[in-house]
Amino acid sequence: MSEMPAPVLDAGEFQRRLLDWFDRDGRHDLPWQRERTPYRVWVSEIMLQQTQVTTVIPYFERFMAHFPTLAELAAASQDEVLHLWTGLGYYARGRNLHKAARRVMEEHGGELPVNSLEALAGLPGIGRSTAGAIIAQSTGRRAVILDGNVKRSLSRLHAVEGWPGRPVVERRLWALAEHYTPEHRVADYTQAIMDLGATLCRRGTPECGRCPFADACVAHARGEQRRFPESKPRKALPTRTTLMLMLQDAGGRVLLEQRPASGLWGGLWSLPQFDDLAALRCWLDVHAPGALLHPAWPAFSHVFSHFRLDITPQPARIDGLDSVGEARCWYDPGSPGRIGLAAPVKALLASLAPFALTAPEPS
């Protein structure tokens, strides 16, 4: 392939060095390495997308305790799934996992189609790399992965220029990953190449002194490890502003609304949000005409990857609300229900006690 840079090592030599290193210094005790069933590997791979191992572990344990089998996951409600996903982020992963479980029950007899890369990658939330990881880890059959760790390691080893998000660069990295992937010990190999990137060939401070490929690494020879992979060209973060209405009833319960099925915090429950104070007051006139507004709390900011969210809580209190429909509920912070909450909303609710205590009674 003209797409592929000239390999700096013979594939067999690369595999021997990597697996020897993995046997000594790799990770062998991760929770999803215990019983390598397709279902457990699948759930772990979804949670690990753009998320670090130490973050995932407690979520994975809780998830598997609640849904030990794919059938039980498929039988659960989306609210239950998102509840267990609360705080993990990228909630489309949870929604897609749930959707895919139901599809597997309907179309694949309840078993993940691990014999077909195409069928696997056709399921929601499973792309090319995740499909490869599931096959390699759970069946041991040859499959290629290309995650952030592999991209970083291979781009340094070959000094691949350009941001890996560019299709041209990504194709080169896929070709290299394909070249080095062995026929045997594929489960260990895929774990090993990820461990190398996670523990040695790290982004900030790579430990080239312990790396089995230091003598062959082009970036290392040039003393330019930090320059690879090239970083994404970034734009300034835009700022969005939202008002969150904190409406309590006499019992201290808080009104929540379910957000649209897609987009930011899709399917999660949140305080009702408004673009401005006028919209909020209009809503109150319709749904809660007797509501008593308190002085606004200090605004706070929440920084996401692509924008900064300025949140201004607007506390209010009311004795009753005329309509509490399907996408609206009273939520008791004292005995929280099993629904999905975005992290900032959860934190807001956790800090609610002072407001409940100091709220003046309607006169």
Place this chain on the structure above:
DNA sequence: AACTCGTGGCG
């Protein structure tokens, strides 16, 4: 092809 989607760790 470029943009969107969360949260937490790190230098």
Place this chain on the structure above:
DNA sequence: TCGCCAAGAGT
């Protein structure tokens, strides 16, 4: 404190 970004995929 702050910008960068991590076991990517969907649109």
